[in-house]
Amino acid sequence: MKRIYFDHSATTPVDKRVLKEMLPYFGEIFGNASSMHSFGREAYKALEQARGRVAGLLNCAPGEIIFTSGSTESNNLVLRGIIKALGEGKKAHIITSSIEHDSVMEPCADLEKQGVAVTYLPVKPSGVVDVGELRKAIRPETILVSIMYANNEVGVIQPIAEIAQELSKRDKKIYFHTDATQAVNALDCDVNKLGVDFLSLSAHKIYGPKGVGALFIKNKSPLKGIQLGGRQEKNLRSGTINVSGIVGLGKAAEIAGEEREKNNKKIGKLRQKLVKGIIKSIPDLLFNTDVNNSLPSHAHFSFRGAEGESILLYLDMEGIAVSTGSACASGSLEASHVLSAMGVSEEIAHGSIRFSLGKYNTHAEISKLLKKLPPIIGKLRKLNPIYKK
């Protein structure tokens, strides 16, 4: 059975062109990029080429990019690193939203234990942050605002440029970070247009390898490293440079920029077919993705009377991979904090399935899903003693 993958928000396969560029950097060109000899210099050259490619995608200077092990590290570094640079021994305040990824939520909770104040902005029912609420939340001691560019669960896009503009009106500089992990495939990530000071991304969400990511740090923005040692990456991220991974990220970034429009068009059509088909064939559901303000890849539904994990497992038996929310939170029985923030009741949130499409998906795959899903929902509802249509 040829399996079908609709979970690109969790991770993506490595594009063959990306792997091809990476391959020489395992065995042949294997130097430590910090070494002075020729093996080191060729590794360094590859590192800097990749930095240029990522900078190209974000329209920034190569010197404004540092490499990390992924977005989780990038997010942790921004949150802790700016407090380390600006907030130690002082009153400090961070503003974020109530629908951020755990890699922002959990460091924020940890910083709260250390005495940093954190405001978690509410969102509208569509999942969008209210810029008016943000304005009200700003305090004299606000150091950082961290709002994701697009949400990993429902795919909703946040008004990053508008928030940046709001922040720029202040007398005192408030730094602005966006976690763009989910956005890079589909949205323009020009940091000048966005107006951000920090931007996080991961290679494995854009058809690159796992274990590598980047952080954009606008020229001269204050940040102190958390992982210390060999002073790599301007002393902001010590540890031997992961050359093969970074080469992969560079190529993946280049492809993401070049093929964004083409992929968006294709994936958007697939989503349209998926959404229409599901809404037509399955009653009593919530469609949690605002198609007019979301990543084209995402379609998030809550099916009343059917448990998300059961739907996932039944679809898995048919060779179709979907998710109940974020992969990171799987295993957790708590309802998604994103849906809660959007006002979805816990009861219906438990029947949630996220479809996240990718550039290799086909119409035939959507057709198969549309054939398989309705009877699964029907069966689960029949088995549910308290479900009454």
Place this chain on the structure above:
Amino acid sequence: MKRIYFDHSATTPVDKRVLKEMLPYFGEIFGNASSMHSFGREAYKALEQARGRVAGLLNCAPGEIIFTSGSTESNNLVLRGIIKALGEGKKAHIITSSIEHDSVMEPCADLEKQGVAVTYLPVKPSGVVDVGELRKAIRPETILVSIMYANNEVGVIQPIAEIAQELSKRDKKIYFHTDATQAVNALDCDVNKLGVDFLSLSAHKIYGPKGVGALFIKNKSPLKGIQLGGRQEKNLRSGTINVSGIVGLGKAAEIAGEEREKNNKKIGKLRQKLVKGIIKSIPDLLFNTDVNNSLPSHAHFSFRGAEGESILLYLDMEGIAVSTGSACASGSLEASHVLSAMGVSEEIAHGSIRFSLGKYNTHAEISKLLKKLPPIIGKLRKLNPIYKK
């Protein structure tokens, strides 16, 4: 010109067998190991197989291994994580040595700024930590001792089991960490024989990929995560699991264990030839590696009257890659803190070259070095106006 690589302490090429095992985990088996569907389950299976292999190398339970981005992260995690778990709001004391890698030294310096007391033990002229000094340094508030297993610059081996025994005599538990990054290829890393609670290692030093490492955490040892988010790796190291990298580390660990003896024998003979040849043909040098208590791969010399970087660059022009110290510290003009701690004067320390041999080196390569090096030293000494033999 076929180049020669004598810098295995900085990094190693990926063994072909390692790369072969990794390859399917980029494009074919690409799932997120936290996903519940079949793509996730096969990734998870690979993850757990790799964990078993690393555990096999260390003779511990698979549940005592977590994966990180490398030893720098593992070291940072132990040092910060144990303070987070046991030392917050209390008087806390760490003992380490004055010859540790920067990824131990710098987090220690950072913890000092936060009020943690740190003792940096002196070493004997051979580079070995004095266990008597360690005993004297212990305080009631000592939480952790962190001593590397083998040194990255001169290759000296520390008496880890003896230190563990000393610590076990105390009424109060003092946790013991060893950075085994340099040791894994050559030394028995059985954590029971060593008696450690934490052990760090990196894949790229054992013919595995860059960007991945592990931390052994003895059952129930207290530690709190620093990088937070998706709660992977028992919530001690969040971030999407780097499956291909971890598969590579697993295979590299398996090979390291199986072929250790064979490689040690081969590399030991090569070193013998190198050391004899250099001592015979070049006068007025220090040989800083105690051949009776060091990694068989390492030979560290200080050549009076010749500058290390110049030697490196001249050898590089001959296609021979060596290092002046640690790759991580290259670019720095300060004399090595390891040599300083061993009592080598700054003046002669500046003429240092580290040869670190690997399993692919040959006798012919050593012969070439022995032909090329003496005239280089001779030339540099001639050019040096203050050098008088």
